[in-house]
Amino acid sequence: MKKNPHFYPVILAGGRGTRFWPLSRKRRAKQLLALDGKHTMIQQTVARLAPMAAPSRFWIITNDDLRPAIIRQLPRLPSNQIIAEPAGRNTAPAIGLAAFLLLRHDPDAVLGLFPSDHVIADQIQYRATLARGIEIAAAGENIVVLGIRPSRPETGYGYIEVGSSDEGALQVRRFTEKPDFDKAKQFLDAGNYFWNSGMFLWRADTLANALREHLPNTAPLLEKIAAAYGTRKFADTFRRLYPKCENISIDYAVLEPRSAKGEAQSRIFCLPSDFGWNDLGSWTALHEHHVAKAKPGDGSRSSTSGSFALNAKNNYVHAPGKFVALIGVSNLVIVETEDALLVTTLEQSQDVGKVVKHLDEKKLKKLV
Amino acid sequence: MKKNPHFYPVILAGGRGTRFWPLSRKRRAKQLLALDGKHTMIQQTVARLAPMAAPSRFWIITNDDLRPAIIRQLPRLPSNQIIAEPAGRNTAPAIGLAAFLLLRHDPDAVLGLFPSDHVIADQIQYRATLARGIEIAAAGENIVVLGIRPSRPETGYGYIEVGSSDEGALQVRRFTEKPDFDKAKQFLDAGNYFWNSGMFLWRADTLANALREHLPNTAPLLEKIAAAYGTRKFADTFRRLYPKCENISIDYAVLEPRSAKGEAQSRIFCLPSDFGWNDLGSWTALHEHHVAKAKPGDGSRSSTSGSFALNAKNNYVHAPGKFVALIGVSNLVIVETEDALLVTTLEQSQDVGKVVKHLDEKKLKKLV
Numbered sequence: 159m160k161k162n163p164h165f166y167p168v169i170l171a172g173g174r175g176t177r178f179w180p181l182s183r184k185r186r187a188k189q190l191l192a193l194d195g196k197h198t199m200i201q202q203t204v205a206r207l208a209p210m211a212a213p214s215r216f217w218i219i220t221n222d223d224l225r226p227a228i229i230r231q232l233p234r235l236p237s238n239q240i241i242a243e244p245a246g247r248n249t250a251p252a253i254g255l256a257a258f259l260l261l262r263h264d265p266d267a268v269l270g271l272f273p274s275d276h277v278i279a280d281q282i283q284y285r286a287t288l289a290r291g292i293e294i295a296a297a298g299e300n301i302v303v304l305g306i307r308p309s310r311p312e313t314g315y316g317y318i319e320v321g322s323s324d325e326g327a328l329q330v331r332r333f334t335e336k337p338d339f340d341k342a343k344q345f346l347d348a349g350n351y352f353w354n355s356g357m358f359l360w361r362a363d364t365l366a367n368a369l370r371e372h373l374p375n376t377a378p379l380l381e382k383i384a385a386a387y388g389t390r391k392f393a394d395t396f397r398r399l400y401p402k403c404e405n406i407s408i409d410y411a412v413l414e415p416r417s418a419k420g421e422a423q424s425r426i427f428c429l430p431s432d433f434g435w436n437d438l439g440s441w442t443a444l445h446e447h448h449v450a451k452a453k454p455g456d457g458s459r460s461s462t463s464g465s466f467a468l469n470a471k472n473n474y475v476h477a478p479g480k481f482v483a484l485i486g487v488s489n490l491v492i493v494e495t496e497d498a499l500l501v502t503t504l505e506q507s508q509d510v511g512k513v514v515k516h517l518d519e520k521k522l523k524k525l526v
Numbered sequence: 527m528k529k530n531p532h533f534y535p536v537i538l539a540g541g542r543g544t545r546f547w548p549l550s551r552k553r554r555a556k557q558l559l560a561l562d563g564k565h566t567m568i569q570q571t572v573a574r575l576a577p578m579a580a581p582s583r584f585w586i587i588t589n590d591d592l593r594p595a596i597i598r599q600l601p602r603l604p605s606n607q608i609i610a611e612p613a614g615r616n617t618a619p620a621i622g623l624a625a626f627l628l629l630r631h632d633p634d635a636v637l638g639l640f641p642s643d644h645v646i647a648d649q650i651q652y653r654a655t656l657a658r659g660i661e662i663a664a665a666g667e668n669i670v671v672l673g674i675r676p677s678r679p680e681t682g683y684g685y686i687e688v689g690s691s692d693e694g695a696l697q698v699r700r701f702t703e704k705p706d707f708d709k710a711k712q713f714l715d716a717g718n719y720f721w722n723s724g725m726f727l728w729r730a731d732t733l734a735n736a737l738r739e740h741l742p743n744t745a746p747l748l749e750k751i752a753a754a755y756g757t758r759k760f761a762d763t764f765r766r767l768y769p770k771c772e773n774i775s776i777d778y779a780v781l782e783p784r785s786a787k788g789e790a791q792s793r794i795f796c797l798p799s800d801f802g803w804n805d806l807g808s809w810t811a812l813h814e815h816h817v818a819k820a821k822p823g824d825g826s827r828s829s830t831s832g833s834f835a836l837n838a839k840n841n842y843v844h845a846p847g848k849f850v851a852l853i854g855v856s857n858l859v860i861v862e863t864e865d866a867l868l869v870t871t872l873e874q875s876q877d878v879g880k881v882v883k884h885l886d887e888k889k890l891k892k893l894v
Contacts, residue, residue, distance in 0.1 A: 498849040500851045
């Protein structure tokens with residue numbers, strides 16, 4: 159793979175991933191868990207990008223709770239490029255800061271934005287798609303988003319409506335929020351909708367200009383923070399100015415208004431992606447991912463089933479080191495940690511976040 | 527309560543109670559667990575008999591696996607009266623040995639036989655029933671059995687068929703094994719059937735004579751063992767002779783043949799008992815017992831429900847020290863120990879013994 163010398167992966171790793179409680183915690187969020195294989199989600203994210211960029215080119219935006227663990231998990235990455243926001247301000251300021259930081263050293267920087275907690279089955283295809291996206295992004299004021307071809311009427315994702323084909327990619331017509339079920343079904347049937355993967359490619363200057371246009375108050379704050387980077391004033395400047403930034407997602411701040419300019423003018427392109435993407439949004443999604451991966455008879459499902467099962471099937475079990483006996487139960491999610499035990503159903507596991515909400519409210523800090 | 531100076535409680539505590547796995551283990555059988563309140567089942571058994579007999583009058587028959595824990599749990603009882611069988615030989619030799627031991631010091635001994643793992647709600651009524659039973663037993667060659675008025679067509683218990691009333695008790699016509707469901711329903715409807723509680727009262731000499739008659743090979747062995755008790759030869763004699771005893775229950779060996787003599791001749795009496803007896807035969811029975819005991823709003827069910835529940839009801843949870851979150855699950859039994867986790871349903875919890883059978887077969891000794 160020929161590396162683009164201006165490509166910089168920026169990984170967003172500030173999420174909490176409460177739907178993987180009790181395994182996920184404030185200081186051990188989903189991206190720090192080895193949910194699928196030996197390596198953690200963020201380690202896998204870095205590993206699959208590693209053939210495209212040297213370790214010194216990676217930037218990670220996270221928070222104070224997670225930064226120490228991320229540094230431990232990614233010892234080859236420069237720790238001063240693992241940045242902890244002094245306060246969560248959603249994605250626009252985080253990505254904007256990355257753009258201004260990169261611009262200081264490389265006016266031709268192409269910034270790739272990546273979530274830190276997804277799985278991707280086909281890495282060859284993934285990197286081929288990215289390489290194509292980098293080309294398109296590097297060429298000018300284009301914004302490239304990786305769109306996932308939808309396989310079900312999912313109501314938990316944002317959708318991208320595409321129009322005509324241009325430069326080998328599809329022109330984006332509109333970003334739409336999480337739809338209701340009927341709408342999601344329409345999208346699926348229409349054929350010109352993709353799931354928003356959260357993976358974007360654009361030149362840093364394109365992004366910086368977009369921020370100056372759409373977030374005129376926030377952009378100068380981010381420029382000042384970036385200017386202080388590497389100096390003794392950085393920590394103080396960051397702590398003082400960053401909380402003053404607008405609390406807004408990049409979708410709302412930049413992508414939606416820009417796409418409203420019309421598909422020809424907006425220059426946002428969707429690259430249809432077919433590399434086995436899965437965001438593992440819940441215990442149930444993880445279970446289905448494991449089941450789909452397991453080849454019959456290879457025993458690879460054993461880690462998710464009980465040690466003894468009688469009239470029991472299709473249960474997801476995580477209870478390392480324990481002998482687990484299941485009798486007469488099916489479609490359950492059972493997750494055990496040192497201090498907590500979750501028992502729910504495959505159907506209702508998306509409600510696990512409500513436990514964390516409850517624990518937050520009750521100030522049961524040890525458990526979150 | 528006026529104590530009968532010849533009454534000796536003999537508690538059978540050699541059972542394994544596998545249906546309470548993973549809490550119950552070989553060295554921590556059901557009777558050693560605090561399933562209902564602060565005290566263990568055997569401690570409760572001794573405590574409710576304590577007003578009727580001094581600690582020095584208690585005898586416990588158990589095995590080598592359980593004896594150390596029983597001695598620890600019952601420090602006021604003479605440890606040399608906590609006897610470990612060198613081999614399990616069912617109830618007839620165990621009870622017979624107790625009879626021969628008591629006879630050496632008290633020819634008028636009245637032996638009360640008690641399981642070690644049942645709960646009794648009304649202790650006043652319980653002791654009043656026992657006192658009446660001791661009177662009947664002490665009077666001569668009578669055998670008294672405490673019968674529980676059946677409340678459902680239970681197929682897991684033995685039944686006692688009674689005939690006419692005599693001496694204020696009911697004459698026993700027949701002991702019957704665990705019936706099938708249709709038969710159990712007939713028994714319930716007939717009105718003259720009681721559950722066999724396993725609690726018996728009889729003079730030691732009555733029992734000794736019955737054993738000499740019905741187990742002519744075993745009785746002399748037990749007499750020899752009893753004769754060695756308190757001497758240096760005891761352990762050796764016990765180990766040598768006891769395994770040669772017949773492996774048979776007191777029901778088969780004595781009660782059934784004796785009852786076959788006819789209700790007038792057999793002199794077996796059933797005392798109808800109404801003191802809230804429950805043998806807690808499974809996690810489900812324990813759950814129902816807790817639910818029945820709990821007064822609404824007094825919080826006493828909290829130990830058996832999750833710490834967080836959403837769309838969850840009627841679950842039995844035992845996971846001490848853990849925060850347990852239940853979402854969308856009902857009628858489950860969830861029991862967690864340091865090394866094991868059981869998840870089953872209230873309907874199928876009687877199959878828990880099959881886990882222990884599996885562990886025995888796989889020689890997973892640490893887990894049994």
